[in-house]
Structures are given as structure tokens and as C-alpha cells.
Amino acid sequence: MSLERVDSVDPLEVYDYIICGGGTSGCVIAGRLAExxxxxxxxxxxxxxxxxLENVHMAGGWSQNFDSETDWNLVTEPMKTIDDRxxxxxxxxxxxxxxxVNGTxxxxxxxxxxxDWELDEWTGGKMFEYMKRAETFHEKDWHKxxxxVHGTSGPLHTEPHDLAPISERVRExxxxxxxxxxxxxxxxxxxPHGxxxxxRTVHQxxxxxxxxxxTKRYRRENITIKTEVTVNKILFSQDAGGLTACGVTTIxxxxxxxxxxxxxxVIVAGGAYCSPPILMRSGLGPKEHLEEHGIECLVxxxxxxxxxxxxxxCFIFYEVSEPNLTNDYLAYHDNAIASTxxxxxxxxxxxxxxxxxxxxxYARLDERLKDSELWQTAKREPGRDPMGLLPSQPNVEFWNTELYGGPKQYTDFPIDHKHVFSLCALLFNQHSRGSVTLKSKDPLENPVVDHNYLSDPLDMLVLSEACRFANEIVMNGKxxxxxxxGSWPAHLTHHTNATREDWEPHVRQHATTCYHASGTCAMGKPDDKNAVLDGRLRVRGVRNLRVADVSSVPQVNNGHPQMVAYGIGEGAAEMIREDARSSLSKLAPEVAKLAV
Ligand SMILES: Cc1cc2nc3c(=O)[nH]c(=O)nc-3n(C[C@H](O)[C@H](O)[C@H](O)COP(=O)(O)OP(=O)(O)OC[C@H]3O[C@@H](n4cnc5c(N)ncnc54)[C@H](O)[C@@H]3O)c2cc1C
Known part of the structure; x- marks a missing residue:
């Protein structure tokens, strides 16, 4: 456990709490602790x-943050089930x-x-309260x-989105x-079905x-923010009681x-791809993997x-025959983007x-999957479907884009006064699992990410059925x-697909990320050997160290995870404060007085 050579150990650089990663959960925790x-x-x-960063504040600029120094520029390993993409x-x-940078x-x-996490600290009731705590919701006249369920005093300002005409038609x-x-x-x-x-996390x-x-009205003197500083490792002290986190090394x-x-x-909040490497570089992780990289395994x-x-x-694109139901005319036609x-x-x-x-x-697909032999014969727990879901939980989600677009691989822009939108179909509670491992112990090198998408046949089945349903909504819906x-680009024919089998090649070719990576430092019960954290987000086998971000969740929600990241942040801050109070209360009164 030798300390690395460092250029400076400034006695002023001593803090009560160090948050490693100023992202979604990390900023919430910092803000709340500093109250x-x-x-x-x-x-x-x-x-x-x-x-x-203009493209952060202007939500429509989101994709301009990619492929630059404002992006981690992570790319998965090739995945067999999706045509080795x-x-x-x-x-x-x-x-x-x-x-x-998210979709708001x-x-x-x-x-x-x-x-379903089965952790007393994070029941549905508690999580919904934590998420509400983060929010200030702004109403709109047309929205009921x-x-x-909405918060009124959190720093996160949310409001409903005014729909483009195509979205009103999709709703119909x-x-x-x-x-x-x-x-x-x-x-x-x-x-779960409606x-x-x-x-959206956009206001005015x-x-x-x-x-x-x-920042802004919540900037506080007792928070020090250091940007362009990468956390390399966690530092530990060791005594008879074991390891205690006591600092970090950075570059x-x-x-x-x-x-x-x-x-x-020390609170690690680097997100699902970057929190595991911080732990691994510090000697906390799968022993064999750490040894492959010459890292001494401490736990x-x-x-x-x-x-x-x-x-x-999957994105499924359609060309629209009537002008200006979609917003393409504000982006791609003539030089509209300049005035926009x-x-x-x-x-x-x-x-x-x-x-x-x-x-x-959201949709339940029970009826639609009834005819599938795989679905009929798959293992299931009492009351749950083969995906592990209760009838109160959705199988899939749909939404429409209001113009052409999506991840950067979609470049068939309808510049020629054409009009395009997509219906997206998303799979919940996927069975396939992937991994994040070290490429090297260099803190400036990205890890290896293997998502292993759709490797479980049930995932492929349900997503193909979701695409079939999405197409029926568009092609048959009033x-x-x-x-x-027809389909977009115009030479394609996916709008004529009728069966699940027709949709499977589309899924293989187009299945992509919703950017919801989670679960890589999961909480769990004491008898779960793969649990990294206990229910209070504390790293097993180490004192004074937590991981608090979406890597901490045992199972990603059947929704989108940013509100989970805010909720984890709120819950973590509450637990950290509670634990500080209870450890203080164990000290003799005269010592406790000195400690604050
Ligand atoms: C393009 C995109 C679209 C999305 N759309 C939506 C959406 O519409 N709705 C939704 O609910 N969710 C969405 N998500 C997911 C959601 O935004 C994330 O799940 C959530 O923000 C993750 O929060 P986090 O705190 O776990 O990680 P992050 O918010 O990613 O925070 C991690 C932070 O740690 C920093 N960091 C990492 N390693 C280090 C290190 N070694 N040293 C110092 N700092 C480090 C990172 O730079 C980052 O700032 C989207 C995500 C993306 C990327």
C-alpha cells in the first residue's frame, strides 16, 4: 500500500468529504452535504x-458534446448478436x-x-421521495x-415539453x-400500459x-470544485480493524x-463506466483481473x-406525406438551422x-407474446413474466422523435423538403449482462466496455415484438x-414488416444504446457474493468509502436513469449525514464537541 510519488501534499488540501466525479449523483451529494x-x-x-459549454445549456445541442473532450469517447467491444457492431x-x-448531455x-x-432491489434503504416509496426532493416542477396549462408526486423546492427545474404536431398524432x-x-x-x-x-430537465x-x-445560486464557500482533475486511486490507512479510505491521488x-x-x-461517483476502474486501480475488485494488471488486490x-x-x-424511421407535421423544416430545409x-x-x-x-x-406485451414457444416455455417466478416483471411493470417503451435524427450514425437527413420522424422501441429488464474491465492501470486510459447486447434470446424476442407493435401504432393508428x-430512407421497406421474424434483422442492424449504463458496483445483501456495496452504498471490506451513482443500482429501473441518479444522490447524502451523526454520538461528549 505504498503511496505514489505526488507533486504536492498541501496541508490545506484536507477535506471532510471527497467526491470523485462531479457528475449527476456526485454534484447532488456535494451540494446536500455542504448545506x-x-x-x-x-x-x-x-x-x-x-x-x-453552450451545447450543455442548449438542450438541442446535445450531440455536439460527443467525440470531443467533453465526452468520455467510450466505444463497446464488437457484439456478436448485433452483427458484430x-x-x-x-x-x-x-x-x-x-x-x-442527456435527453432531459x-x-x-x-x-x-x-x-425489486430488496433493500430496506431503497424501497420504491423512499426512491420516489428522494427523486421528488431533487425537483422543482413547473406546470404548463395544457398538461394535467x-x-x-412532484417536488417544489429542489435545484432541478423540470417542465413538460410542448408537442410538435406529429407527436399529437402519435399520441392519437x-x-x-x-x-x-x-x-x-x-x-x-x-x-405500465398507456x-x-x-x-424534461429544461426550464425557460x-x-x-x-x-x-x-453552482449558480447554490455555490457555497465550503465546497471546493476542481475541474480537469482525474482521480487515479483511493488512499487507505490500515490498522487492526482493517482498511480505511483516507484520501485520493489525482492527475x-x-x-x-x-x-x-x-x-x-471518500465517495466515488464516476458513473457506471468510470467508477469500477477507480476501485480496481485502488486494489478493490476481482482478484485475478487486478493481478493481470499488476495491481495488488486489497479486497x-x-x-x-x-x-x-x-x-x-431501435429507431424506426418513417417519411411523412404532409409538410411541417415534423420539425425537419426548422433544421434541414434550406438554411433553416441558422435562423433556428x-x-x-x-x-x-x-x-x-x-x-x-x-x-x-409504456406497454405490457403479455398478449402479444403468448404465441411464442420461447415465451411459453421460459422459466418464470410466481406472478412474474419470463423477463422477471410483475403485471404492474412495463415490458417496453415507445416514443417518437419530432424530426429526423438520433445517434450520429443516422445521416440520411431529409434536406430535400422531405419530412421524417421515428418511433423508438426500447426494451426493459433485459437479461443480457456485460462488463467493464481495465485496459491498463493508466488512469487516463478508458476501460474495456463489453455490453453484450441481446445475447439472451428472450431480449431479442421482446425487442422484436416491440418493433412490430411500434410499426402497427404508426401504420394502423388513427x-x-x-x-x-413509407419507410425512411425511401428505398427501405420496414414499414411492410409484419411478423416478429421480419423485425429481427432490423433489431440486429439497428439496436443501439439509450445511454443507460448501470449496475457495475451494485448494492446487495450480505449473502450476495457479487454485491460490491451494502444497502448504505458502503464498499464491502473498507471503512469510509462509498460508491454513489448509477453503478450502485442492482437493477436499472424500467424508466430512464437520470432521476435515479438524482435519487441516489439525495439518498446517499442523507445516509452519509446520518452515519456521521451516529458515529459522532458514539464518541464521548467532550470529544464529539471537538469533532464538529
Ligand atoms: C447521451 C445521453 C442521453 C441520456 N438520456 C437520458 C434521458 O433522457 N433521461 C434519463 O433519465 N437518463 C438519460 N441518460 C442517462 C443519465 O443521464 C445517466 O444515467 C446519469 O446522468 C448518470 O449519472 P451518474 O452520476 O451515474 O454519472 P455521470 O453523470 O456520468 O457522472 C460521472 C462523472 O464522473 C466524472 N468522472 C469519471 N471518472 C472520473 C475520474 N476518474 N476522476 C474524476 N472525475 C471522473 C465524469 O466526468 C462525470 O462528470 C442519458 C445519458 C447520456 C450519456
Whole structure:
């Protein structure tokens, strides 16, 4: 456990809490802990500050953050089941992390999703309260919100999205095809089969991010934020009681190596791809894998980097016969993007002020999968379907884009006064699992990410059926059936696909990430040998060390995970404060007085 050579050990660089990663959960934890003016918090973020990053604040600029130094530029290994393709799995690399680059969607999942973790600290009831705590919801006249589930005082400002005409038509089609309208279902979590409106982390044309918990009106003197500083390893002291985390070693953009000391706790919040490497470089992880890289294993934790999950989705594009139902005319026709951008700069409104996804739906597929032999014969627990879901949980999600677009591989822009949108189909509770492993022990080298998408045949079955249903919504649904010209690009024929088998090649060719990587440092019960953390996010076998971000979840929610990341942040801060109080209460009163 020798310390690395470091350029500086400044006695002033001693903090109560060190947060490794100023992303979604990390910023929430820092902001909440610093509400106690007696504690000193350090946030270490590998990327730059977000203040001057226009494409963070302007939600429509999201994809411009990719393939640059504001992205971790992670690419998966080739995946056999999806035609040996590699997929770019971007992550925000700046203050605010992925909350500053995501699709702004707040889809919490159902309470059952969290009850399924079987951890008393994180029941559905508690998670919904934590998520609410983070939020200030802003109503819109046309949207029927259930106020009881929304927050009114958190730093995260959310509001519903004004729909483009094509989204209103998609909603009509979803209702027509058996998905009834429940306006606020994505916040109440009470409807597994229906359609509704999704609140966004955008308010008055500006994206709100987790960085808002520690900047702007929440900047506090007792928080030190250091950007462009990468955490290499955690430092430990050892006594008869075992290992205690007491600081970190870092390397900054200019190559300077600095060590920081933590009096109380080190909290790792690097996200699902980057938290496992921090633990592994520090000697916490699967013993054999660490030894392959010449790292001394301090605690053998086989689960670190395993259990990698995502939500896999397919875009299905259609050409529309009527003009301007979609928003392509504001982006791709003539030089419209110049005036659209000018409008954003002047008034913070228009296409670029929000994320161009429209109506959303959840579906149960019980009836539709009944005829599948695989489905009929697959193992299931009492009351649950073969995916492990109860009837109160959705199998899949649908939504439409309001113009052509998506990840960067989609480049068939309808420039020629054409009009295009997609219906997306997304798979929940996937069975396939991947991994994050070290490429080397160099903190500046990205890990190896193997997502192993759709390797379980049930995943392929359910996603193919979801695509079939999505196509029926578009082609047969009342709102859209009369305005669809055909598939996009026009030489394709997927709009004529009829069976699941027809859809399978489309899935292999197009299945991609929804950027929902999770689960790689999972919490679990004491008898779960792959659990990395206990229910209070504490790393097994080490004192004063937690991991708190979406890597901590045992199972990704049947929704989208940013609200989970905010909820984990809120819950972690509460637990850290509680544990600090209870350890203080164990000290003699005169010593406790000195400690604060
Ligand atoms: C393109 C995209 C679209 C998405 N769309 C949605 C959506 O619409 N709705 C939704 O709910 N979810 C969405 N998500 C997912 C959601 O944003 C993430 O699940 C969530 O933000 C993850 O939070 P986190 O705290 O775990 O990690 P992050 O927010 O990624 O934070 C990790 C932070 O740690 C930093 N870091 C990593 N390693 C180190 C190190 N060694 N030293 C210092 N700093 C380090 C990173 O730079 C980053 O700032 C999307 C994600 C992406 C990328």
C-alpha cells in the first residue's frame, strides 16, 4: 500500500468529504452535504467546468458534446448478436456529467422497480421521495400534472415539453392502438400500459443539470470544485480493524499529480463506466483481473465491473406525406438551422431550446407474446413474466422523435423538403449482462466496455415484438396512418414488416444504446457474493468509502436513469449525514464537541 510519488501534499488540501466525479449523483451529494456549513467538501471532476459549454445549456445541442473532450469517447467491444457492431456509449465529461448531455427525460419507472432491489434503504416509496426532493416542477396549462408526486423546492427545474404536431398524432395513434392516455404516468409510476407526457430537465429554454446543485445560486464557500482533475486511486490507512479510505491521488490535465486527504469519507461517483476502474486501480475488485494488471488486490470484490446493464433501443424511421407535421423544416430545409439558432440565442426558445422527443408510451406485451414457444416455455417466478416483471411493470417503451435524427450514425437527413420522424422501441429488464474491465492501470486510459447486447434470446424476442407493435401504432393508428409515405430512407421497406421474424434483422442492424449504463458496483445483501456495496452504498471490506451513482443500482429501473441518479444522490447524502451523526454520538461528549 505504498503511496505514489505526488507533486504536492498541501496541508490545506484536507477535506471532510471527497467526491470523485462531479457528475449527476456526485454534484447532488456535494451540494446536500455542504448545506452543513461545518463540513468541507471537495469535488474532483475529470472534465472542464460547464459554465461556458453552450451545447450543455442548449438542450438541442446535445450531440455536439460527443467525440470531443467533453465526452468520455467510450466505444463497446464488437457484439456478436448485433452483427458484430461496436456502439459508441458517450458520457458527459464535464461538471454535471451526463446530466448535461442527456435527453432531459424524467421517467422514473415504477415503485416496484426499486422494491425489486430488496433493500430496506431503497424501497420504491423512499426512491420516489428522494427523486421528488431533487425537483422543482413547473406546470404548463395544457398538461394535467399529479402535483402530489412532484417536488417544489429542489435545484432541478423540470417542465413538460410542448408537442410538435406529429407527436399529437402519435399520441392519437397510441391511444387508438390500445395505450390509454395518462398525462403524468411517467412521474406517478402507476401505469405500465398507456401513453403520456414526459417532464424534461429544461426550464425557460435552459437545461438544468446536477451542476446547479453546487453552482449558480447554490455555490457555497465550503465546497471546493476542481475541474480537469482525474482521480487515479483511493488512499487507505490500515490498522487492526482493517482498511480505511483516507484520501485520493489525482492527475490533472497538465500532468500534475496531487494527493487530497479526506477526514470523513471518500465517495466515488464516476458513473457506471468510470467508477469500477477507480476501485480496481485502488486494489478493490476481482482478484485475478487486478493481478493481470499488476495491481495488488486489497479486497477481492468479484462484482466490481460486472452486471453491466443498459436499455437497448431501435429507431424506426418513417417519411411523412404532409409538410411541417415534423420539425425537419426548422433544421434541414434550406438554411433553416441558422435562423433556428438565432432564435435560441435571442429568446432561448424554438427547436434548439428543448429535446426533440414527443409522446411516450409504456406497454405490457403479455398478449402479444403468448404465441411464442420461447415465451411459453421460459422459466418464470410466481406472478412474474419470463423477463422477471410483475403485471404492474412495463415490458417496453415507445416514443417518437419530432424530426429526423438520433445517434450520429443516422445521416440520411431529409434536406430535400422531405419530412421524417421515428418511433423508438426500447426494451426493459433485459437479461443480457456485460462488463467493464481495465485496459491498463493508466488512469487516463478508458476501460474495456463489453455490453453484450441481446445475447439472451428472450431480449431479442421482446425487442422484436416491440418493433412490430411500434410499426402497427404508426401504420394502423388513427393519428398517423394517413400521413405515412413509407419507410425512411425511401428505398427501405420496414414499414411492410409484419411478423416478429421480419423485425429481427432490423433489431440486429439497428439496436443501439439509450445511454443507460448501470449496475457495475451494485448494492446487495450480505449473502450476495457479487454485491460490491451494502444497502448504505458502503464498499464491502473498507471503512469510509462509498460508491454513489448509477453503478450502485442492482437493477436499472424500467424508466430512464437520470432521476435515479438524482435519487441516489439525495439518498446517499442523507445516509452519509446520518452515519456521521451516529458515529459522532458514539464518541464521548467532550470529544464529539471537538469533532464538529
Ligand atoms: C447521451 C445521453 C442521453 C441520456 N438520456 C437520458 C434521458 O433522457 N433521461 C434519463 O433519465 N437518463 C438519460 N441518460 C442517462 C443519465 O443521464 C445517466 O444515467 C446519469 O446522468 C448518470 O449519472 P451518474 O452520476 O451515474 O454519472 P455521470 O453523470 O456520468 O457522472 C460521472 C462523472 O464522473 C466524472 N468522472 C469519471 N471518472 C472520473 C475520474 N476518474 N476522476 C474524476 N472525475 C471522473 C465524469 O466526468 C462525470 O462528470 C442519458 C445519458 C447520456 C450519456
Amino acid at each position: 452543513d456549513s461545518n463540513v468541507k467538501v471537495l469535488v474532483l471532476e475529470a472534465g472542464p467546468d460547464n459554465a461556458d 461496436q456502439v459508441k456509449v458517450s458520457r458527459g465529461r464535464f461538471l454535471g456529467g451526463s446530466s448535461g 427525460l424524467c421517467i422514473r419507472g415504477t415503485k416496484q422497480d426499486y422494491d 400534472a399529479d402535483k402530489s 395513434s397510441m391511444i387508438d392502438q390500445g395505450l390509454p392516455y395518462h398525462p403524468d404516468m411517467f412521474s406517478t409510476g402507476e401505469t 401513453c403520456g407526457d414526459v417532464p 429554454g435552459i437545461r438544468t443539470t446536477a451542476a446547479d446543485f453546487i 490533472s490535465k497538465n500532468g500534475r499529480k496531487v494527493e487530497y486527504q479526506a477526514r470523513k469519507e 477481492d470484490l468479484p462484482g466490481v465491473g460486472g452486471n453491466l446493464m443498459d436499455h437497448v433501443l 439558432y438565432a432564435l435560441y440565442q435571442e429568446k432561448k426558445s424554438g427547436l434548439l431550446s428543448t429535446f426533440p422527443f414527443g409522446t411516450f408510451g 393519428g398517423t396512418k394517413d400521413v405515412i409515405k
